């Protein structure tokens with residue numbers, strides 16, 4: 001059996017859903033489980049809705065109306081029969097949010113977020129499953145919350161692998177003998193059946209979990225790019241497709257911020273030696289990229305850009321060295337404030353890190369650090385990571401930039417930079 005994952009862009013309107021069904025009809029292996037994300041940018045909208053509701057803003061109902069209209073518009077374009085049961089299913093799903101919005105927001109923000117934001121995937125999969133059925137595919141809709149079992153860390157559910165595996169093997173393996181199973185990415189359920197989410201862009205991870213539990217032969221992630229590129233076309237004109245990538249390089253690239261695959265996706269696949277194909281839903285004939293256990297290094301240098309970085313330099317107040325003790329204290333503060341370190345460098349008297357900008361979080365962290373250290377920081381920076389770098393590639397990305405921090409290992413070079421014009 002195999003698993004396909006379709007992201008929001010691959011189902012963003014009626015035509016895209018038809019295209020997706022075409023891919024399934026043309027390429028599906030005998031047994032297939034399909035993981036689908038929310039339609040287009042629905043998750044962002046629902047996020048907005050959740051915050052509006054939590055803050056008691058009227059806007060919540062307007063946003064809900066927008067989400068509703070967008071989904072019913074797609075349904076109207078996809079289905080010939082006005083009594084299609086999917087119309088009721090979708091209406092009922094919306095009613096549940098409406099009921100929620102009528103109550104006051106008394107639960108924790110994280111919990112509320114998950115109950116609202118998870119609806120995007122419930123909607124998209126209902127529509128996709130019904131459309132596949134109309135299109136002659138024997139598809140069944142499955143609620144992932146009954147199978148991806150997590151703890152109650154809302155917004156970042158930690159998977160209970162044993163529970164998850166036993167449910168999937170018991171119910172889904174037999175179902176796959178006769179049907180294409182359509183289910184949600186991104187969402188899970190606690191042992192008490194509350195809805196959780198796995199973190200933004202987590203559908204890839206869901207797909208990898210299903211693969212691992214079902215010992216899938218392969219995972220294919222269908223995207224709007226021809227495969228894994230050596231840089232994000234958003235930042236780079238001349239990108240190259242990488243036909244084959246090792247699990248190791250894939251993990252490194254996603255760790256440094258490549259957004260092509262969710263960082264948690266690779267480990268479950270690598271552990272079971274399941275290959276991951278990244279292919280284009282626009283040109284499904286293309287071979288795409290395969291990520292597997294082969295070990296040859298990347299054929300071309302790869303670039304990862306992160307903007308909106310803050311470089312924080314931490315110095316002892318009394319000229320003492322930065323040693324293990326201080327470092328462990330410093331890391332603890334980062335951990336407590338949930339700030340992820342993108343790159344770091346330490347010397348005798350200073351420790352510097354680059355982190356993503358997040359005004360509230362960072363100012364609280366800086367305040368906490370300032371109790372024991374002298375803290376300097378610099379905002380509005382870019383972090384560039386080059387895997388398999390050489391001097392030429394370094395020069396290319398650092399033209400007209402001031403390099404504030406540079407960290408090199410054998411294969412990877414990271415630079416925190418500022419536009420020369422901006423620093424003058």
Ligand code: ASP
Pocket residue numbers: 007008037038043044120185186199200201202203204
């Ligand atoms: N729909 C979710 C998000 O946008 C999950 C995903 O797309 O992978 O974050």
Ligand code: MG
Pocket residue numbers: 007008009037201
């Ligand atoms: Mg997505």
